[in-house]
Amino acid sequence: xxxxxxxxxxxxxxxxxxxxxLGSLILAAFFRFALIGYSTLALTFACISVVIALYLLxxxxxxxxxxxxxxxxxxxxxxxxxxxIRAARGEADRDAEYLIVLGAGVxxxxxxxxxxxxxxAALDYLDAHPACVAVLTGGQGTGENVTEARAMADWxxxxxxxxxxxxxxxxxxxxAENLRFSFPLIPEGAVCAVCSSEYHLCRAELMAxxxxxxxxxxxGKTSLPVLRVNYFIREALGMVHYKMxxx
Numbered sequence: 001x002x003x004x005x006x007x008x009x010x011x012x013x014x015x016x017x018x019x020x021x022l023g024s025l026i027l028a029a030f031f032r033f034a035l036i037g038y039s040t041l042a043l044t045f046a047c048i049s050v051v052i053a054l055y056l057l058x059x060x061x062x063x064x065x066x067x068x069x070x071x072x073x074x075x076x077x078x079x080x081x082x083x084x085i086r087a088a089r090g091e092a093d094r095d096a097e098y099l100i101v102l103g104a105g106v107x108x109x110x111x112x113x114x115x116x117x118x119x120x121a122a123l124d125y126l127d128a129h130p131a132c133v134a135v136l137t138g139g140q141g142t143g144e145n146v147t148e149a150r151a152m153a154d155w156x157x158x159x160x161x162x163x164x165x166x167x168x169x170x171x172x173x174x175x176a177e178n179l180r181f182s183f184p185l186i187p188e189g190a191v192c193a194v195c196s197s198e199y200h201l202c203r204a205e206l207m208a209x210x211x212x213x214x215x216x217x218x219x220g221k222t223s224l225p226v227l228r229v230n231y232f233i234r235e236a237l238g239m240v241h242y243k244m245x246x247x
Contacts, residue, residue: 014056021052037227040234080236080243087202088232090219092125096132096193098186099125099218102178102204103138103148104197111151113227114197118220119155122195125218126161132193134161135185137169137178175200176247179208193218199228199235203242210246 024045032042051070055063101122104115111119126132134156138148146154147170156166167185172178179194186192192215194204201217208215222228241247 017052021049024049038230041230077236080239084202084235088198090217092218097190098192099132100135100182100194102196106144106151109145121220133165135167135182137172137182139171139173199231
């Protein structure tokens with residue numbers, strides 16, 4: 001009974017934090033179940049809700065430990081996020097002989113929103129650099145009627161890019177394979193760029209460097225601002241994972 005009374009007292013005294021925690025939980029459910037592609041934001045808001053609850057319900061020594069862990073986590077996140085943001089600006093004004101365009105999801109045979117964002121940037125670059133050849137990379141995944149490379153080729157061809165400027169790599173299933181399978185299609189020593197979503201350029205450039213090739217980024221701007229925030233948060237976690245496990 002005393003424990004129940006204590007919890008009721010804490011609920012009354014900390015009404016505003018509990019409202020924030022509940023609001024965060026509702027937002028987490030909204031991003032997870034009402035929208036597609038916002039899982040990182042959903043996880044972020046769920047964590048905020050849990051952290052607030054822990055601060056309100058746990059003893060002081062636990063809150064001190066939690067604060068230390070949170071500070072370390074935020075520091076690690078910032079260290080990982082800064083290069084992601086820096087690389088997101090890209091260098092689309094530079095000349096490249098070859099442009100590797102990284103695949104994204106295909107809905108049947110129609111490019112997903114992420115793929116379209118990349119293709120718009122690739123098209124702009126190819127129009128501005130008429131001597132550049134595009135290497136379109138991406139295999140066929142679940143729910144896709146064609147390979148990602150073929151979907152990108154069809155999209156670019158329909159907008160005036162001739163077939164002789166398009167090289168298809170149709171086996172890759174992830175970013176590392178995108179690059180590993182594309183580099184043999186490009187002459188050694190050729191100036192090379194990579195086109196991907198702006199948040200993804202840092203990791204793509206890092207992977208290329210680990211494979212022994214240097215390239216610069218051409219950013220495909222994510223068209224939905226909230227989705228862009230979701231992916232920038234996720235990419236920081238992806239950078240930490242890559243540094244730790246190499247994948």
